[in-house]
Amino acid sequence: xxxxxxxxxxxxKALRPLQILEAAFEEFVKNxxxxxxxxxxxxxxxxxxxxxxxxxxxxxxxxxxxxxxxSAPLRKVLRTSDTLKGRAAEKLQQFIxxxxxxxxxxxxxxxxxxxxxxxxxxxxxxxxxxxEEFIAPIIGRIQEILDEGVALNEFRRxxxxxxxxxxxxxxxxxxxxxxxxxxxxxxxxxxxHEHLQLVLNSLTG
Amino acid sequence: xxxxxxxxxxxxKALRPLQILEAAFEEFVKNxxxxxxxxxxxxxxxxxxxxxxxxxxxxxxxxxxxxxxxSAPLRKVLRTSDTLKGRAAEKLQQFIxxxxxxxxxxxxxxxxxxxxxxxxxxxxxxxxxxxEEFIAPIIGRIQEILDEGVALNEFRRxxxxxxxxxxxxxxxxxxxxxxxxxxxxxxxxxxxHEHLQLVLNSLTG
Amino acid sequence: xxxxxxxxxxxxKALRPLQILEAAFEEFVKNxxxxxxxxxxxxxxxxxxxxxxxxxxxxxxxxxxxxxxxSAPLRKVLRTSDTLKGRAAEKLQQFIxxxxxxxxxxxxxxxxxxxxxxxxxxxxxxxxxxxEEFIAPIIGRIQEILDEGVALNEFRRxxxxxxxxxxxxxxxxxxxxxxxxxxxxxxxxxxxHEHLQLVLNSLTG
Amino acid sequence: xxxxxxxxxxxxKALRPLQILEAAFEEFVKNxxxxxxxxxxxxxxxxxxxxxxxxxxxxxxxxxxxxxxxSAPLRKVLRTSDTLKGRAAEKLQQFIxxxxxxxxxxxxxxxxxxxxxxxxxxxxxxxxxxxEEFIAPIIGRIQEILDEGVALNEFRRxxxxxxxxxxxxxxxxxxxxxxxxxxxxxxxxxxxHEHLQLVLNSLTG
DNA sequence: CATGAATGAGACTTCATTCAT
DNA sequence: CATGAATGAAGTCTCATTCAT
Numbered sequence: 094x095x096x097x098x099x100x101x102x103x104x105x106k107a108l109r110p111l112q113i114l115e116a117a118f119e120e121f122v123k124n125x126x127x128x129x130x131x132x133x134x135x136x137x138x139x140x141x142x143x144x145x146x147x148x149x150x151x152x153x154x155x156x157x158x159x160x161x162x163x164s165a166p167l168r169k170v171l172r173t174s175d176t177l178k179g180r181a182a183e184k185l186q187q188f189i190x191x192x193x194x195x196x197x198x199x200x201x202x203x204x205x206x207x208x209x210x211x212x213x214x215x216x217x218x219x220x221x222x223x224x225e226e227f228i229a230p231i232i233g234r235i236q237e238i239l240d241e242g243v244a245l246n247e248f249r250r251x252x253x254x255x256x257x258x259x260x261x262x263x264x265x266x267x268x269x270x271x272x273x274x275x276x277x278x279x280x281x282x283x284x285x286h287e288h289l290q291l292v293l294n295s296l297t298g
Numbered sequence: 299x300x301x302x303x304x305x306x307x308x309x310x311k312a313l314r315p316l317q318i319l320e321a322a323f324e325e326f327v328k329n330x331x332x333x334x335x336x337x338x339x340x341x342x343x344x345x346x347x348x349x350x351x352x353x354x355x356x357x358x359x360x361x362x363x364x365x366x367x368x369s370a371p372l373r374k375v376l377r378t379s380d381t382l383k384g385r386a387a388e389k390l391q392q393f394i395x396x397x398x399x400x401x402x403x404x405x406x407x408x409x410x411x412x413x414x415x416x417x418x419x420x421x422x423x424x425x426x427x428x429x430e431e432f433i434a435p436i437i438g439r440i441q442e443i444l445d446e447g448v449a450l451n452e453f454r455r456x457x458x459x460x461x462x463x464x465x466x467x468x469x470x471x472x473x474x475x476x477x478x479x480x481x482x483x484x485x486x487x488x489x490x491h492e493h494l495q496l497v498l499n500s501l502t503g
Numbered sequence: 504x505x506x507x508x509x510x511x512x513x514x515x516k517a518l519r520p521l522q523i524l525e526a527a528f529e530e531f532v533k534n535x536x537x538x539x540x541x542x543x544x545x546x547x548x549x550x551x552x553x554x555x556x557x558x559x560x561x562x563x564x565x566x567x568x569x570x571x572x573x574s575a576p577l578r579k580v581l582r583t584s585d586t587l588k589g590r591a592a593e594k595l596q597q598f599i600x601x602x603x604x605x606x607x608x609x610x611x612x613x614x615x616x617x618x619x620x621x622x623x624x625x626x627x628x629x630x631x632x633x634x635e636e637f638i639a640p641i642i643g644r645i646q647e648i649l650d651e652g653v654a655l656n657e658f659r660r661x662x663x664x665x666x667x668x669x670x671x672x673x674x675x676x677x678x679x680x681x682x683x684x685x686x687x688x689x690x691x692x693x694x695x696h697e698h699l700q701l702v703l704n705s706l707t708g
Numbered sequence: 709x710x711x712x713x714x715x716x717x718x719x720x721k722a723l724r725p726l727q728i729l730e731a732a733f734e735e736f737v738k739n740x741x742x743x744x745x746x747x748x749x750x751x752x753x754x755x756x757x758x759x760x761x762x763x764x765x766x767x768x769x770x771x772x773x774x775x776x777x778x779s780a781p782l783r784k785v786l787r788t789s790d791t792l793k794g795r796a797a798e799k800l801q802q803f804i805x806x807x808x809x810x811x812x813x814x815x816x817x818x819x820x821x822x823x824x825x826x827x828x829x830x831x832x833x834x835x836x837x838x839x840e841e842f843i844a845p846i847i848g849r850i851q852e853i854l855d856e857g858v859a860l861n862e863f864r865r866x867x868x869x870x871x872x873x874x875x876x877x878x879x880x881x882x883x884x885x886x887x888x889x890x891x892x893x894x895x896x897x898x899x900x901h902e903h904l905q906l907v908l909n910s911l912t913g
Numbered sequence: 914c915a916t917g918a919a920t921g922a923g924a925c926t927t928c929a930t931t932c933a934t
Numbered sequence: 935c936a937t938g939a940a941t942g943a944a945g946t947c948t949c950a951t952t953c954a955t
Contacts, residue, residue: 106914125416127332131950142950143916152950210476211330211416220477254489258496261470262463268473269462271415272425284459291463291500298503311939336925348941351926516935535826537742541929552929553937562929620886621740621826630887664899667884668877668906675876678883681825682835694869701873701910708913721918745945758920761947 110148112138117159122204126156126212160208160219163201164226170195171230181242182293188234189263189292193285197266206264207271232256239296248296262288315353317343319367322360327409331361331417365413365424368406369431375400376435386447387498393439394468394497398490402471411469412476437461444501453501467493520558522548527569532614536566536622570618570629573611574636580605581640591652592703598644599673599702603695607676616674617681642666649706658706672698725763727753729777732770737819741771741827775823775834778816779841785810786845796857797908803849804878804907808900812881821879822886847871854911863911877903 116137120129131152135145149155174191177184196202205223213220235256242248266284269277321342325334336357340350354360379396382389401407410428418425440461447453471489474482526547530539541562545555559565584601587594606612615633623630645666652658676694679687731752735744746767750760764770789806792799811817820838828835850871857863881899884892 109914123419125330125332125420127330128420130948141916143952144914146951147914150951207415210412210473213477214328214479215330215333224478224482252488252492254485254492257470257474257484257489258467258492261493262466264473265462265466265469268415268469272418273429274419277429279462280459283457284462287457287459287463288466291496294503295496295499298499314939335923345939346941347926348928349939352939355926357925519935533829535740535742535830537740538830540927551937553931554935556930557935560930617825620822620883623887624738624889625740625743634888634892662898662902664895664902667880667894667899668902671880671903672873672876674880674883675872678825678879679872682828683839684829687839689872690869693867694872697867697869697873698876701906704910704913705906708909724918746947747945755918756920757947758949759918762918765947767946 109138109140109144111162113140113145113148113155114159114162117155118163118201118204121156121159121208126208126215131155156212157216157219160205160216164205164223166199167196167202167205168226171227171234174234177238181238181245181247182297184238185235185242185292185296186289188238189289190285192231192260192263193281197263197270197281203267203271206267231260235259242296249298251296259292262291314343314345314349315363316367318350318353318360319364322364323368323406323409326361326364326413331357331413331420336360361417362421362424365410365421369410369428371404372401372407372410373431376432376439379439382443386443386450386452387502389443390440390447390497390501391494393443394494395490397436397465397468398486402468402475402486408472408476411472436465440464447501454503456501464497467496519548519550519554521572523550523555523558523565524569524572527565528573528611528614531566531569531618536618536625541565566622567626567629570615570626574615574633576609577606577612577615578636581637581644584644587648591648591655591657592707594648595645595652595702595706596699598648599699600695602641602670602673603691607673607680607691613677613681616677641670645669652706659708661706669702672701724753724755724759725773726777728760728763728770729774732774733778733816733819736771736774736823741823741830746770771827772831772834775820775831779820779838781814782811782817782820783841786842786849789849792853796853796860796862797912799853800850800857800907800911801904803853804904805900807846807875807878808881808896812878812885812896818882818886821882846875850874857911864913866911874907877906 113134116134117129119137120134123129129152131145132142134155135142138144145155149158170191174188177187179187209219209223236253239248239251239256239259243250262284266279266281269279318339321339322334324342325339328334334357336350337347339360340347343349350360354363375396379393382392384392414424414428441458444453444456444461444464448455467489471484471486474484523544526544527539529547530544533539539562541555542552544565545552548554555565559568580601584598587597589597619629619633646663649658649661649666649669653660672694676689676691679689728749731749732744734752735749738744744767746760747757749770750757753759760770764773785806789803792802794802824834824838851868854863854866854871854874858865877899881894881896884894
């Protein structure tokens with residue numbers, strides 16, 4: 094019997110930590126780190142406080158593990174950014190679309206940004222790791238594409254700050270969606286299109 | 299009449315709430331709302347816990363009063379945005395420079411943004427007021443200038459989202475400075491210049 | 504000018520302590536000793552906390568002074584109990600009516616009983632004084648009348664406890680009115696009449 | 709199976725709330741509601757503050773639960789009042805003796821009365837429930853017996869207030885014992901006897 | 914592994930009391 | 935006298951963490 098839905102006890106157990114991390118994510122999003130209660134996280138999973146402590150020795154380490162957990166998919170996305178194809182402008186467009194699809198549109202990525210802004214002061218290596226793993230690679234990749242475009246005479250040369258400016262509307266949209274939690278309706282496609290136009294226009298015009 | 303340092307009782311009293319609000323700002327910035335202690339705020343002023351409660355009945359109301367307090371200067375800035383002069387492009391440039399000078403470069407304004415992002419969920423009218431008082435007027439003013447430029451054939455017509463995109467680099471810079479607390483060095487002038495170029499180029503090119 | 508209503512400043516000042524005692528009575532009745540706030544007492548008088556401390560050095564002494572103050576009229580009542588006239592039965596009736604009129608029907612006397620019951624444990628000499636000044640004299644006076652009636656063959660001899668029993672309905676009515684704060688309507692005259700009948704019937708029947 | 713002293717975890721747990729309620733009773737009796745400290749209640753049980761809050765969410769709810777707890781035996785007493793036997797006079801005598809044995813002589817019942825008088829204003833439904841559950845049924849039962857005696861020509865007809873008066877000495881004795889905490893020695897049996905004589909004499913004489 | 918009773922440090926808040934003006 | 939700003943001890947309640955079962 095191939096066992097369709099039911100999980101074996103072993104599978105169930107292997108799942109526990111992940112369930113806890115997901116629950117932790119929701120609670121920390123809702124209340125922030127300091128105001129979240131381990132008990133509420135446990136309750137979300139349907140276990141008791143003690144169980145959380147079986148898997149994570151402190152609230153702090155649970156928070157850090159949760160951050161690792163939710164940023165894992167993001168890391169994967171960045172790795173796919175090597176496969177961009179075409180001319181520099183096309184690569185830039187593809188890359189920006191990739192970021193909209195997997196960062197701006199992904200709730201976990203957005204909330205990761207909130208944690209970085211809100212809890213960064215109390216978790217300094219959250220900042221450092223976030224910069225190392227996400228900000229720097231993204232800016233770096235954009236810079237590469239820009240350099241490539243310039244080398245091929247496809248783009249006009251731009252100063253170093255241009256890479257940052259290039260990313261700005263995307264970051265701004267993340268923030269706006271964090272703040273208004275989607276009560277504010279922005280036409281996401283129109284916004285992205287305008288963003289691209291602006292950048293490409295400036296590079297090629 | 300000597301009056302070197304000593305304040306009269308009356309002066310002291312008028313000062314107290316302001317001192318407390320300033321101290322509250324620092325503590326709330328450092329730890330966030332939930333993790334800040336009223337006692338530490340008091341200590342910063344050089345008084346005891348009880349004194350804080352003479353002026354603010356709860357920690358929550360102290361937080362809200364502090365938000366009002368630090369956003370007061372900002373409100374004043376926006377009111378000066380009527381005096382822009384020249385052609386639309388010049389007005390846009392002046393307005394963006396105004397925003398860089400008084401928002402991006404002002405620590406209180408930047409940290410206000412952090413409070414909005416970090417504590418907005420627990421203080422919903424913080425969000426609402428912030429939108430009403432700052433976001434909406436700023437976007438509105440930009441839109442006005444754009445419309446004016448279009449009407450005078452100075453600018454190319456752009457879709458509604460363009461105003462948001464226009465503001466993005468500025469918002470992004472606020473966020474970056476919040477995250478890296480000035481450890482990250484961005485050439486602020488170069489960045490602003492690139493921002494302006496990008497926007498004007500797209501509008502007039 | 505004979506000065507009709509307006510008080511001179513001097514009179515006003517002489518009044519202060521009395522006003523405070525009255526206000527204290529109301530607050531202590533409402534909340535009990537522990538839960539009453541000196542500030543609320545002051546507010547009732549229209550002065551500030553500090554003023555209360557000008558006249559009464561501690562909350563405890565204020566409470567005790569208030570007890571003295573409200574029991575003063577009662578003391579006067581007992582002194583008039585010497586003027587009873589007629590035969591023993593008539594004296595007993597007059598005395599019981601006196602007690603109904605000046606104790607059962609007097610809010611201050613009733614509330615004094617509440618203080619004795621509720622705060623007696625924390626103010627032991629409240630109990631002692633109350634016994635000395637009120638309970639013992641009243642029981643004593645009743646006993647005197649009973650003895651007189653027996654001596655004159657007007658009453659049947661009764662055991663010592665009878666004096667206590669004689670007073671019981673009156674005390675019970677005080678308690679009931681304290682508990683129900685006059686929401687419970689007892690026909691006070693009918694009750695007193697039944698009380699008298701019961702006692703006299705037993706003594707003379 | 710040894711089981712000398714040690715309680716199992718389960719037994720211990722079932723006991724805890726009861727221990728806390730008993731300790732709460734003692735503290736609230738000693739100090740009144742407002743002046744009692746949760747920590748002292750805990751200490752009486754031999755646990756810490758936190759433990760009390762495991763079982764009772766607030767001091768107020770602890771107080772209310774304690775009231776329920778100590779009045780439970782009383783409720784049971786009233787239910788046994790149906791089994792009175794004999795003629796009306798005998799029933800009345802038995803009922804009054806029942807009340808002396810289980811109310812006047814029961815410390816918890818007496819102190820319940822103190823709570824009603826002292827804290828009733830802050831716990832209005834304490835009053836209401838007390839009236840509903842105790843006062844009204846007791847008065848009602850007395851009235852029934854009186855009516856029965858009248859119907860059988862055993863008693864003389866008496867006005868409605870007579871039931872209240874009938875109960876008075878008992879209530880008075882509760883109050884006196886509350887006030888003097890047994891320092892005042894009343895001959896309880898003689899008092900009760902006099903009470904009965906008085907009432908029966910009036911009904912049958 | 915999972916439980917949940919128990920702990921105790923620590924937070925917010927209250928309020929009697931003091932004292933300079 | 936009267937004020938009211940300031941104090942600080944103390945109380946209620948919370949919650950991360952532990953541990954025996």
